[in-house]
Amino acid sequence: MIKAQDLRKNYGENVAVDGLSFQIAAGETFGLLGPNGAGKTTTISMLVGLLAPDSGTVEVGDASPGESDPTHPKVRTLIGIAPQSLSLYEDLTAKENLRFFGQLYGLSGGHLNERVTWALEFAELNDRKNDRVKTYSGGMKRRLNIAVALIHEPRILLLDEPTVGVDPQSRNHIFESIHRLQKQGMTILYTTHYMEEAQRLCDRVAIVDQGKLLALDSVSGLIANHGGTSVVKAELMGSADPQLVESLHGGSLEGSTVRFESDRPLEQVAELTSKGMQFSTLNIAQPDLESVFLALTGRSLRDG
Amino acid sequence: MNRILKMAMKDLKLLLRDKMGAFFIIGFPILMGLFFGLIMGNMGSTGGGGSQMRICIVDQDNSSLSQKFIESFQQNESVELKEMADLETARESVRKGQRVAMLVLTEGFGETAGVFWGEAPTIQIGADPSRAAESAMLQGFVMEAIGSLAGSRFQDQDLMNDFLEKSRQDLEDNESISVANRLLMKTFLGSVEGMVESIDALQTESDESSAAPGGEEGFQFANIEAIDVTRTIDPKSQRGQVMKMKSRWDVSFPQAMMWGVLACCAGFAISIAQERTQGTLTRLQVAPVSKFEIIGGKALACFISVIAVIALMTVLGIQLGMRPKNFPLLILAAVCVSFCFVGIMMVMSVLGKTEQSVNGAGWAINMVMAMLGGCMIPVMFMPQFMQSLSVVSPIRWAILSIEGAIWRDFSFTEMLLPCGILLAIGASGVAVGVQVLKRTT
Ligand SMILES: Nc1ncnc2c1ncn2[C@@H]1O[C@H](COP(=O)(O)OP(=O)(O)O)[C@@H](O)[C@H]1O
Ligand SMILES: [Mg+2]
Numbered sequence: 001m002i003k004a005q006d007l008r009k010n011y012g013e014n015v016a017v018d019g020l021s022f023q024i025a026a027g028e029t030f031g032l033l034g035p036n037g038a039g040k041t042t043t044i045s046m047l048v049g050l051l052a053p054d055s056g057t058v059e060v061g062d063a064s065p066g067e068s069d070p071t072h073p074k075v076r077t078l079i080g081i082a083p084q085s086l087s088l089y090e091d092l093t094a095k096e097n098l099r100f101f102g103q104l105y106g107l108s109g110g111h112l113n114e115r116v117t118w119a120l121e122f123a124e125l126n127d128r129k130n131d132r133v134k135t136y137s138g139g140m141k142r143r144l145n146i147a148v149a150l151i152h153e154p155r156i157l158l159l160d161e162p163t164v165g166v167d168p169q170s171r172n173h174i175f176e177s178i179h180r181l182q183k184q185g186m187t188i189l190y191t192t193h194y195m196e197e198a199q200r201l202c203d204r205v206a207i208v209d210q211g212k213l214l215a216l217d218s219v220s221g222l223i224a225n226h227g228g229t230s231v232v233k234a235e236l237m238g239s240a241d242p243q244l245v246e247s248l249h250g251g252s253l254e255g256s257t258v259r260f261e262s263d264r265p266l267e268q269v270a271e272l273t274s275k276g277m278q279f280s281t282l283n284i285a286q287p288d289l290e291s292v293f294l295a296l297t298g299r300s301l302r303d304g
Numbered sequence: 305m306n307r308i309l310k311m312a313m314k315d316l317k318l319l320l321r322d323k324m325g326a327f328f329i330i331g332f333p334i335l336m337g338l339f340f341g342l343i344m345g346n347m348g349s350t351g352g353g354g355s356q357m358r359i360c361i362v363d364q365d366n367s368s369l370s371q372k373f374i375e376s377f378q379q380n381e382s383v384e385l386k387e388m389a390d391l392e393t394a395r396e397s398v399r400k401g402q403r404v405a406m407l408v409l410t411e412g413f414g415e416t417a418g419v420f421w422g423e424a425p426t427i428q429i430g431a432d433p434s435r436a437a438e439s440a441m442l443q444g445f446v447m448e449a450i451g452s453l454a455g456s457r458f459q460d461q462d463l464m465n466d467f468l469e470k471s472r473q474d475l476e477d478n479e480s481i482s483v484a485n486r487l488l489m490k491t492f493l494g495s496v497e498g499m500v501e502s503i504d505a506l507q508t509e510s511d512e513s514s515a516a517p518g519g520e521e522g523f524q525f526a527n528i529e530a531i532d533v534t535r536t537i538d539p540k541s542q543r544g545q546v547m548k549m550k551s552r553w554d555v556s557f558p559q560a561m562m563w564g565v566l567a568c569c570a571g572f573a574i575s576i577a578q579e580r581t582q583g584t585l586t587r588l589q590v591a592p593v594s595k596f597e598i599i600g601g602k603a604l605a606c607f608i609s610v611i612a613v614i615a616l617m618t619v620l621g622i623q624l625g626m627r628p629k630n631f632p633l634l635i636l637a638a639v640c641v642s643f644c645f646v647g648i649m650m651v652m653s654v655l656g657k658t659e660q661s662v663n664g665a666g667w668a669i670n671m672v673m674a675m676l677g678g679c680m681i682p683v684m685f686m687p688q689f690m691q692s693l694s695v696v697s698p699i700r701w702a703i704l705s706i707e708g709a710i711w712r713d714f715s716f717t718e719m720l721l722p723c724g725i726l727l728a729i730g731a732s733g734v735a736v737g738v739q740v741l742k743r744t745t
Contacts, residue, residue, distance in 0.1 A: 087587045091321045104593055
């Protein structure tokens with residue numbers, strides 16, 4: 001559905017996107033995970049034709065190459081975008097915003113009404129539909145921002161950090177809506193700097209930093225290849241054979257605390273128990289996308 | 305085209321919902337129009353000459369209702385009414401041209417003019433045949449007098465002053481008003497003083513020059529034969545221009561319209577910047593809508609609102625007694641003014657990236673155009689060098705074209721100069737706007 005090839009964009013001296021290439025298949029949820037300033041928004045802007053790349057190409061949709069430029073009107077109707085910065089008329093109501101943007105895509109009459117009703121339900125804003133957007137909470141605005149992106153029934157949805165500044169309840173609502181869309185076969189590009197979100201929602205994740213693609217795979221693939229091993233920490237009941245602990249990968253014994261690394265932590269814990277070790281507490285830290293990012297960049301995602 | 309229309313409708317809706325914006329487009333101009341109109345009105349009644357229609361009335365009915373009618377008619381400040389005892393004297397005064405027209409309330413007026421004038425009472429009007437325009441106007445006044453005294457409320461100067469003072473207080477208390485708009489208000493209040501002074505000066509001057517006749521029939525003012533008198537007075541001179549005015553609102557309303565027009569112009573320029581800062585421009589750009597449709601929507605909305613402001617002020621002016629001479633030319637002027645300021649709006653919109661910067665730059669330009677163009681002190685009351693300087697302001701030509709249609713009695717050919725200039729400015733503005741748009745992605 002989307003094919004980006006060697007995209008580059010500079011802002012003066014500052015390289016925002018540095019040779020990104022990826023493809024997104026129809027029906028797939030694709031994550032762009034990276035800290036603030038990684039170039040996610042710039043990438044999305046190039047995908048929808050808001051920004052012209054300095055070099056590289058973008059193809060969207062499954063039509064012939066001549067009709068896959070993102071600025072082509074046919075392609076535009078395929079795409080729905082929920083920009084990172086809210087893009088709503090604060091002095092219009094939810095309903096009026098939806099109607100207006102629907103009309104821009106050529107919707108009218110009964111079909112427009114149907115879509116507006118659908119979108120209001122989707123965003124759970126039915127009881128506030130006639131209030132001006134400026135009276136909404138951050139979460140309500142975010143939900144509406146996504147609903148507006150969907151008003152014209154696009155086949156591709158681009159969500160740029162849709163959970164920023166959102167209360168936990170709205171956040172869950174957004175996740176559930178995305179699951180619904182996934183079931184309907186929507187192609188989704190989801191950018192975030194929260195690794196939990198990428199892990200939870202995305203089929204495949206591209207990890208980007210400073211405009212560069214560092215790794216691209218399924219979540220489990222990324223963790224298997226870059227996440228390293230699980231870390232097991234356990235409190236002993238009674239004593240342990242120091243030699244047995246030493247023999248474990250990265251094993252150490254400090255007082256009654258045993259620590260070791262393992263690719264198959266549960267099995268190894270079972271083995272140790274069978275050899276007579278008894279544990280009062282057990283803590284297994286499995287690698288996640290955070291560890292993948294740390295392994296790839298030497299920095300933590302959260303530090304930016 | 306459909307999309308342009310939808311976008312324009314959306315913008316007009318947003319405009320009406322923005323209280324501050326609506327105040328500057330509608331409230332402020334109305335205040336200006338009323339305020340300056342009141343100042344002008346005082347000038348007219350003490351000797352501007354020509355601004356009052358001299359008529360006489362014969363009351364053959366002599367009922368309390370006919371007296372009430374005369375009383376309410378006397379409140380109409382565009383008319384100088386004299387009651388005469390018999391038909392013959394009245395007819396004579398019209399024949400001699402001392403009075404423009406005579407009104408006769410025939411016997412039974414009080415009866416036909418029932419409680420709510422269920423059936424229209426008969427009033428005879430005998431008018432000087434060479435004064436068709438005035439007699440048409442007079443008919444309007446008669447209807448007005450019969451209708452109600454509501455208009456008099458607007459003419460209460462104390463009420464006006466209170467209202468002004470209160471609005472000013474409100475504005476000062478309102479912290480959301482930007483620096484530029486606050487400055488605008490201050491400048492306005494300052495300019496009122498200047499205006500009063502310049503008109504005072506004119507008043508003393510005309511008092512001296514019109515102190516002629518007196519005596520017979522109670523002539524206190526220059527004879528209404530204003531059109532004849534203009535032969536000896538250069539029609540281009542200040543006095544010559546004042547002679548042509550028919551109503552105290554003739555100058556103040558075209559001026560006031562311009563404040564509304566300027567506010568539309570700045571308002572839509574700001575709204576373009578606002579689409580950018582609030583992110584909605586992103587959505588417009590990713591929708592299957594071209595850049596030209598986006599800017600076209602703004603231009604159309606601006607055009608419609610300028611026309612609406614002019615129409616609204618015209619209607620209000622007519623309610624108060626302004627009598628536009630030529631409606632087709634007024635429509636022509638309104639269209640040219642709208643187009644001109646759509647062009648200026650487009651240039652203004654690219655002067656800054658944020659609402660604040662466009663607002664600041666926009667109103668700075670507006671103030672210069674307004675001051676030079678006669679939005680504060682009418683061009684004809686300006687010192688000579690200022691009058692020459694004023695040709696650079698689009699406002700001057702806008703006011704001239706509108707006044708040309710309302711009271712200057714311009715022919716179509718005379719309208720061509722101001723209208724042509726307005727269209728040329730508008731076209732250059734649109735060209736600049738489109739050029740800038742082409743260069744930005
Ligand atoms: N309009 C712009 N002008 C200059 N630099 C920009 C602009 N937009 C983004 N950048 C820079 O490009 C880089 C990538 O930004 P962005 O794409 O917004 O990252 P992200 O969305 O991942 O947080 C950042 O260093 C940012 O400062
Ligand atoms: Mg971003």
